[in-house]
Amino acid sequence: MSATTVDTATPDAAASGDVLKTKSWKGPIGLGVVALISLLIFGFGTPSGSDTTFVVATSSDFVHLPTLTLPSKIAAIVLSVIALALAGYSAYLANQYRKPGLWLPIVYGMAVMGALLSWAGAGRDNTSIQITGLLTSSLFLAVPLIFGALAGTLCERSGIVNIAIEGQLLAGAFFAALMASMVGNAYVGLIAAPLAGALVGAVLAIFATKYWVNQIVVGVVLNMLVIGLTSFFFSTVMSDNPDLNRSLGLAALPIPLLSSIPIIGPVLFDQNLLVYTMYVVVIVFQIMLFKSRWGLRVRAVGEHPKAADTVGIKVNRTRVRNTILGGAIAGLGGAFFTVASGLAFGKEMTAGKGYIALAAMILGRWSPRGALAAALLFGFADALRVQLGIIGSDIPSQFLAMFPYLATIFAVAGLVGHSRPPAAEGIPYKK
Amino acid sequence: MSATAVTEAPQQPQTPSRAKQVLREILESSTLVVIMAVVASLIIGAILIVIADEDVRTASAYFFSRPGDTLSAMWDAIWGAYTAMFQGAIYNTRADTFAAAIKPFTQTLTMATPLIFAGLGLGIGFRAGLFNIGAQGQIIIGATLGGWVGFAWDLPGFTHLLVAVIGCALGGAIWGFIPGFLKARTGAHEVIVTIMLNYVALNLLSYLLSLEAFQREGQNNPISPTVAENAQYPLLLGSQFPLHWGFVLAIACAFGVWWLMERSTLGFEFRAVGANPRAARTAGMSVAKGTILVMVIAGALAGLAGSAQVLGTEKNLTLDIAGSIGFDAITVALLGRSRPLGTVLAAILFGGLKASGPSLQVLAGLPVDIVFVIQATIVLFIAAPPLVRSIFRLPAPAHEKEVAA
Structure with a gap:
């Protein structure tokens, strides 16, 4: 496996080893693109006037949280805009050579998923999104x-x-x-x-x-x-x-x-x-x-x-x-x-x-x-x-099933952050 | 991957006698290691057969009073299983006519055909230092594209088969291009990308088979229409044998790959990139170009393996079109030391193991899975010659060769 340790002479690979900090735009761009897609498909793609019902309560809770019914279109648009704003904030941080904390991808993910769910659950009066069950x-x-x-x-x-x-x-x-x-x-x-x-x-x-x-x-x-x-x-x-x-x-x-x-x-x-x-x-x-x-x-x-x-x-x-x-x-x-x-x-x-x-x-x-x-x-x-x-x-369920694999390909290709394996991985140690 | 370069055992400078030297060369040769690895795996298979056998378990309950019963039950189980495998894969001794008797062997060659294609492709990758685990996905996409040409298009005569075969190769090549390109441009590890692409391909096929364009009429199961007669590989030896022209194409590809790797400049570049990418780059070769080309060629060959399935053996697309061929082909390429001739022989061996499955099931009542075990242990043993040598007390070669993959 000697071949794998050789870096392919892209400027990117060379730069990542430098002491100098570099501005990394891949993350913010990736977040921005996904947020835009979310806005276009989930936000504007949801028929207006329909509602999405989210159920969070289970029978054994102390406090019984009410069932949440939101207008689908508005909810999806608002959530997508929040995601877009987070992408913008991460671009601002990247410009300052700073990295966002762990909270940003989490909140971002929740916003996009929320938009997706309110789009998927729009206008389905008989069924509701079971948040607790889902989690x-x-x-x-x-x-x-x-x-x-x-x-x-x-x-x-x-x-x-x-x-x-x-x-x-x-x-x-x-x-x-x-x-x-x-x-x-x-x-x-x-x-x-x-x-x-x-x-x-x-x-x-x-x-x-x-x-x-x-x-x-x-x-x-x-x-x-x-x-x-x-x-x-x-x-x-x-x-x-x-x-x-x-x-x-x-x-x-x-x-x-x-x-x-x-x-x-x-x-x-x-x-x-x-x-x-x-x-x-x-x-x-x-x-x-x-x-x-x-x-x-x-x-x-x-x-x-x-x-x-x-x-x-x-x-x-x-x-x-x-x-x-x-x-x-x-x-x-x-x-x-x-x-x-x-x-x-x-x-x-x-x-x-x-x-x-x-x-x-x-x-x-x-x-x-x-x-x-x-x-x-x-x-x-x-x-x-x-x-x-x-x-x-x-x-189609197949596309959701593909998600982990595609996410990984993007990750190893360096589109989502930079993943670097341990240096001596896969090389037998011979004295 | 330095490993694929296995050279002849070096000559000893001082040789006491001719006979001793010959014996020593035989004992040190890597061919003997291969044979012994197969023997060791068959022994492990025998142990499994014994464990699974009902009669042996009954007899072992009173082992200490009559040990002979247990031993003979063991022998019966092992003998029964291995004769069943022989009859299923090579020559059916119970058949009336010669044609019927030899039919299992043609079945073996049929099973070997996709393994040859895919094994050749993986072998090129291994020699170029690329670990392509993605034959499975490349077979699926190749078979999907070629199969779709086969059942959805309508072309006259031989052209239909030609276009369908090209479609298969193209599909595989596209699926091979992705990891090659990503590796060359971003350094993404091809092992990870190809593994992930296998699953993407499977899900893509599953989605396509749910579409109307890929659905067989009157069927709810994910199965495509049958490939048009024109687009199927013609049978090679007449209708009583399953062997089709895909096998001939596979052998032709083996020659082609041999020429490519041993005689052409391109093949030399591939090998140079595999042996030492830095040196290759210093010598003015483009590692990126080499990487992409190797993956595309490997993908195209895997796609042809898909053609052997969809245009030859199965004749329609299902989710199981690639079976376990993609992974079996890895073992084939490893066993064949990534050389075309070795790959063909290894593919025939593993094709035979696969072909023996049904007869193993019927005659010996054993599940096909034992074949996977034998296959996997063969490769494990082959990969570690020192292990085989220590099991069989063979002398180590004068210079321990590096054999890793």
Whole structure:
């Protein structure tokens, strides 16, 4: 993979390494274009005189929030104009060599999505947009992506490319279902899943560090191998003994008080153990990776292994440990598909989620916090696809399904911010 | 990707005896590693077969009283599975006529056809240092465009097939151009872009199949009309065999790729860019041009793989048109060391594994998925020769060659 590290001599790539600050107009332009499209399609495209109903309340809230009915056209136009104004503000910041805070893309995203929803829900009197339901399923659908992206981040920060996230998720899903069914307790699945993922991670680590095999090759092939193995056992051993593949589910554990806050409560604090584990894992690794000695060492190994080795850090040992740890985390995410969703294992049931997780990792710029945000965005796109399908929108669901992939292509092409992988990623370390 | 350059084992300067030297060369050769990797994978396959077999499990319950039962049940399971595979992929010993007996082999070649096309394309990419994971998407877009020409257009005689095949190649080439262009202009990593484009292609096809223009009349399933007779590849050996002219085109492409990579200036540039992009640039070659061209050619070849599917084997468009060919082709190119001849042979091997699926299901009662396992383990072993050498206690070559991909 020596070719990938060579920069293609564009002025852009050369400039990004400079100490001099450069004005980056790509972000503001991108935001502006999307906001304009939103204004044209959602704002002016909505028939006037129709209303959109947003439902935010659920039965268990303390305070019952009223149902919100807005005139669709005006709401969509106002929200699009807000988005446009934010794009303008980010252009102003770019001109001053400053970068907008995290709040800007979040508020911007909410404005555009709000415009989209009021356009999609316009004039549908029987159906309303279920905001809380939408957010809850966004978070839930994002869970495997978050775990997967976090696994990718841990591996790649130490210099190992982990394309095998898909395989790790699938292995985790399979083993969680198998062990949970054997013992008869869904929580056993949460212990079994990381073991299977770690095993896949270990194979990747050995091939990458001991045999110096191209990591992308190993990743792709491991995905095939896991698909083959799990499908094989699914169609033979599991179908011969249905007891080995039962649908057991983790119960939702509402946190007292917190779970009755409107909107936030049901979305964040009325979930199952896997989701709560996800909160902890993301926070722990965000701190560990960037604030601890361990994190500094991992990043050193990923950026400049020779320098790390010189000061006595065991490069390959660090990589092997991180890859196994990453595999375990992805495996835990795999438990989402079976025990956390209350489903039995099915053939190839991860359906490419591992690759979306990879995309979330890139979009999140190789940090747990970013991975969380990107995965939530993708989860939201997925949930929106389902919701729009229910209210019968005109947007073909396939285009919403494409969104994560297109967003990632734009991200790696440098159209949305600049994504730079760890420098030593994918290069075997040979003394 | 330095790896694709696998050279002959270097000659030893001091040679004790001729026979010993020959033996040593055989033991050190990379061909033996390939053979041993296949053997090791078949052994792993055998283990899976044993685990899945009902009789073995029953017999193993009383293993300590009568171990012979377990062993013979194991042997029966393995023997049954592998003979079923042989009969499904090469020669059906139970058939009455020779034509019927040899039919499985023509099926193998038919299955190998798209793998040859796509494997050749990926091989060019690997040698130029580009990791193209996007054959799947390129096949889908190629098959979509060519298939659409096939069923929606009406052209006389042979021209219809010609235009449809060109459509397939064009579709694939467009889908290959995108990552090539992005890589050349922005440095976007081709692995990521091609993976994402695979899913974009699948969703695009899914959308198109929901449109009236792509819908077969009287069908609600996403399936297109059948490709016009004119636009289908003619059968090569008559109506009793599935093999079509796409196979001949694939072999011709293999020659073409060999000529391109080994004899033409362009191919030399591709290889130079792959081996050392900085040196290539210093020598006045355009890395950007090379990158884009390689991806376009690889895409066009993958698109032709789509033509083998939509104009040859399947004859209509469905969501499953590309099957797992895009990913299988990666293993084919790796196994074939990215060389045209190796790719053709590897494609026939994996085509045979695929072709054996139905007979494995019917005769041995085993799911097709075992084929994926065997395929994946073969490639894993091939990629790590030291592993194979240590399993089979083969001597390491005098100079450990770098074989990564």
